Amino acid sequence: MSALAIIAGGGTLPERLAAAHPDALVAELEGFGRGIAGAESFRLERLVPFLDSLCERGVTHVVFAGGLRRPRLDPALFDMRTAAMVPRIVTAMQAGDDATLREVIAIFEDWDLAVVGAADLLPDLVAEPGVLVGTPGPEAEADVTRAAQIVEALGAVDVGQGAVVARGQCLAVETVPGTDAMLAFVAAHRAHLPAGGVLWKAPKPGQELRIDMPAIGPSTVEGAHAAGLSGIAIAAGGVMILDRAATLARAEALGLWLWARA
Missing domain, CATH: 3.40.50.20 (Rossmann fold)
Structure with a gap:
């Protein structure tokens, strides 16, 4: 180059x-x-x-x-x-x-x-498919599938790259303020929401990844934990993991699973 x-x-x-x-x-x-x-x-x-x-x-x-x-x-x-x-x-x-x-x-x-x-x-920023930390259970996998459907639908009209779902219910979607704000919203309303839940992050359909690839990092893990979620799933090959070692270590320490879903 x-x-x-x-x-x-x-x-x-x-x-x-x-x-x-x-x-x-x-x-x-x-x-x-x-x-x-x-x-x-x-x-x-x-x-x-x-x-x-x-x-x-x-x-x-x-x-x-x-x-x-x-x-x-x-x-x-x-x-x-x-x-x-x-x-x-x-x-x-x-x-x-x-x-x-x-x-x-x-x-x-x-x-x-x-x-x-x-x-x-920096190709090592993008995870290959597989579970990176912990083990998502069947209920969590179902919630991830539901969240992926929501993000794909909203992404088609250029809204957000993430959603939080618990027991099939959408608790929040990502808008202009970003992922951290979405997780803070869930944390603030935790007492009135279903227990547990998952965060799903993925590109919008047709998104220009050269300039706007979604990303997670240690702060995302902290936010998910504060929101009472059980884990984080990302689209394999479509989301960067910043500070990867620290992100995985923090997820493990806080008892969250992390899954790069194909």
């Missing part, structure tokens, strides 16, 4: 990629990065100059890593060429998150920058 740029958001994934690719250029979206040593920052209002700069420095491949939210934009900071892109981006945003991310990829590709997925660069 030729010169690589890491577009870094929050979380630990950008740092892991930077450690694995020490020659990569690291660029953090202003206000969202963790302050990786040597990283530069950029603003979306100056996207075209930033893209020009990447090409001038010999970058040919780009990987997006870490959590991002839609930033507040300052109209006064737009350059003319970036401002001309706004209608294109707004149209995509009105069609949903996945359409927005596809448009972001298309813009980078307009500059002949190939977008690669974090899991392509």
